[in-house]
Amino acid sequence: MDEPINLVLFSGTDDKLQAAAVLTAGAAALGKPVNLFLQYWALDAFRRERIDRDHGLAPEAGAEGRGHVEALRIAGQASWAETLRQAKDLGAVDIQACSLSMDLLGLEESDLDPLVDGVEGVTAFYLNAGEGQVVFI
Amino acid sequence: MDEPINLVLFSGTDDKLQAAAVLTAGAAALGKPVNLFLQYWALDAFRRERIDRDHGLAPEAGAEGRGHVEALRIAGQASWAETLRQAKDLGAVDIQACSLSMDLLGLEESDLDPLVDGVEGVTAFYLNAGEGQVVFI
Amino acid sequence: MDEPINLVLFSGTDDKLQAAAVLTAGAAALGKPVNLFLQYWALDAFRRERIDRDHGLAPEAGAEGRGHVEALRIAGQASWAETLRQAKDLGAVDIQACSLSMDLLGLEESDLDPLVDGVEGVTAFYLNAGEGQVVFI
Numbered sequence: 287m288d289e290p291i292n293l294v295l296f297s298g299t300d301d302k303l304q305a306a307a308v309l310t311a312g313a314a315a316l317g318k319p320v321n322l323f324l325q326y327w328a329l330d331a332f333r334r335e336r337i338d339r340d341h342g343l344a345p346e347a348g349a350e351g352r353g354h355v356e357a358l359r360i361a362g363q364a365s366w367a368e369t370l371r372q373a374k375d376l377g378a379v380d381i382q383a384c385s386l387s388m389d390l391l392g393l394e395e396s397d398l399d400p401l402v403d404g405v406e407g408v409t410a411f412y413l414n415a416g417e418g419q420v421v422f423i
Numbered sequence: 424m425d426e427p428i429n430l431v432l433f434s435g436t437d438d439k440l441q442a443a444a445v446l447t448a449g450a451a452a453l454g455k456p457v458n459l460f461l462q463y464w465a466l467d468a469f470r471r472e473r474i475d476r477d478h479g480l481a482p483e484a485g486a487e488g489r490g491h492v493e494a495l496r497i498a499g500q501a502s503w504a505e506t507l508r509q510a511k512d513l514g515a516v517d518i519q520a521c522s523l524s525m526d527l528l529g530l531e532e533s534d535l536d537p538l539v540d541g542v543e544g545v546t547a548f549y550l551n552a553g554e555g556q557v558v559f560i
Numbered sequence: 561m562d563e564p565i566n567l568v569l570f571s572g573t574d575d576k577l578q579a580a581a582v583l584t585a586g587a588a589a590l591g592k593p594v595n596l597f598l599q600y601w602a603l604d605a606f607r608r609e610r611i612d613r614d615h616g617l618a619p620e621a622g623a624e625g626r627g628h629v630e631a632l633r634i635a636g637q638a639s640w641a642e643t644l645r646q647a648k649d650l651g652a653v654d655i656q657a658c659s660l661s662m663d664l665l666g667l668e669e670s671d672l673d674p675l676v677d678g679v680e681g682v683t684a685f686y687l688n689a690g691e692g693q694v695v696f697i
Contacts, residue, residue: 291557294695296579299620301463305433305559308523312545325579327620345482345619346436346464354527386582390628408586420565421431422579422695423559428694442570442599442696445660449682482619483573483601491664558568558696 289418290319290378292411296422298327300341300366301355306423307369314377321418322370322381323411324402328423329387337367337399370401380414382406426555427456427515429548433559435464437478437503438492443560444506451514458555459507459518460548461539465560466524474504474536507538517551519543563692564593564652566685570696572601574615574640575629580697581643588651595692596655597685598676602697603661611641611673644675654688656680 291313295306306322313320324332331341343352359365364372373379383398383405395405406414428450432443443459450457461469468478480489496502501509510516520535520542532542543551565587569580580596587594598606605615617626633639638646647653657672657679669679680688 294579294583296576296697297618297620302433305431305462308521308545309431309559312549315546316549318549326575327618327625330625342620344434344464346434346479351464351467351528354529358527384582390632391625392628408582409589412586412590412592419557420693420695421557421559422583422697423433438600439570442568445658445682446568446696449686452683453686455686481571481601483571483616488601488604488665491666495664556694558694560570560696 289416290321290414291419291421292321292323292415294323294325294420294422295328296325298331298341299343301343301347302423303328303331303341303366304369307366307373309421310379311369311373311376314373314379317377319378320373320380321411321414322379323384324381325384325387326390329383329393330391332383332399332402333393333397334399337401338365367399367401374401382411384408384411426553427458427551428556428558429458429460429552431460431462431557431559432465433462434481435468435478436480438480438484439560440465440468440478440503441506444503444510446558447516448506448510448513451510451516454514456515457510457517458548458551459516460521461518462521462524463527466520466530467528469520469536469539470530470534471536474538475502504536504538511538519548521545521548563690564595564688565693565695566595566597566689568597568599568694568696569602570599572605572615573617575617575621576697577602577605577615577640578643581640581647583695584653585643585647585650588647588653591651593652594647594654595685595688596653597658598655599658599661600664603657603667604665606657606673606676607667607671608673611675612639641673641675648675656685658682658685
């Protein structure tokens with residue numbers, strides 16, 4: 287159980303990011319280190335001035351699904367960003383931006399929310415992942 | 424080969440669910456235990472009164488892709504639900520609903536198709552996963 | 561580090577395929593064998609006469625995201641197909657089409673780009689994967 291779980295986050299919709307945050311928090315609660323590697327639209331969602339915005343849902347959500355998610359938001363359910371902040375308090379959660387995606391989106395590290403610990407390339411991601419699971423979300 | 428393969432199902436379109444069902448059946452045929460953990464729109468697709476409906480395809484499918492899938496349906500190809508039922512006969516396939524997604528969608532266990540064996544939290548999911556693969560679909 | 565990393569490619573949009581190509585190239589650069597297994601819309605993108613076309617982006621990309629990707633294309637960034645070709649020169653990268661998806665799309669092996677090494681079923685995929693990671697993209 288000492289090997290980290292390594293989540294590559296690609297999608298930036300609130301439902302996928304919430305699923306990723308729950309998997310992160312669950313692993314952290316069990317004492318498992320978690321590495322998050324942010325690419326493309328997931329990275330875009332971690333921009334400092336956008337992280338607390340509405341990032342939409344997967345296209346398949348439908349009107350009924352949107353209604354359920356909206357009801358939870360009004361009821362005060364923690365956002366994915368808040369769940370990740372709590373997971374960081376709970377355990378060893380490291381969040382890195384993919385350097386290629388930083389270039390793609392024209393971002394500097396100062397554009398990102400403080401939840402993000404740094405920027406690294408895919409080789410560093412693999413080396414940190416070691417023998418642990420790689421999960422693409 | 425004794426560690427289970429653990430599939431987190433998030434998407435509820437027929438093409439992704441069919442891909443998941445094929446990966447499940449293949450692992451079961453090789454004698455590998457499979458745990459499925461249903462979240463969000465995948466869980467919604469396992470509702471008792473919806474499981475046999477058309478759940479659409481990924482947005483990228485396009486008109487030609489839709490035509491191919493429709494042609495197979497008419498030709499009598501097994502649906503993903505049927506493929507999963509067969510996989511359960513073949514091997515150790517356990518299907519659990521994510522308790523957080525049950526709350527999100529306002530579902531009771533009795534709302535779900537009998538293919539679903541129970542409801543559990545993310546911690547239980549990880550404990551059952553053990554050292555096995557985690558795959559997010 | 562001798563176990564392969566095994567990527568199941570389902571999505572056929574240029575952003576997801578580029579993410580997959582980067583994960584492939586990174587693993588190959590570290591000397592890790594990589595197996596790619598092409599299903600559904602990813603397989604469709606590897607058709608000989610379509611591989612170099614524009615395959616669009618995930619629906620969530622948005623106008624700003626589209627602009628960034630287009631700017632890179634104009635600046636001459638390698639396409640995912642080119643990145644995969646380079647990864648094959650670099651290391652042990654094997655690309656197999658899923659036989660069920662070949663049937664679904666009505667394809668023959670001669671319809672596919674030479675990047676694809678062959679056609680296999682899901683059982684062969686698992687046997688080649690051995691104890692290595694399975695990642696669904």
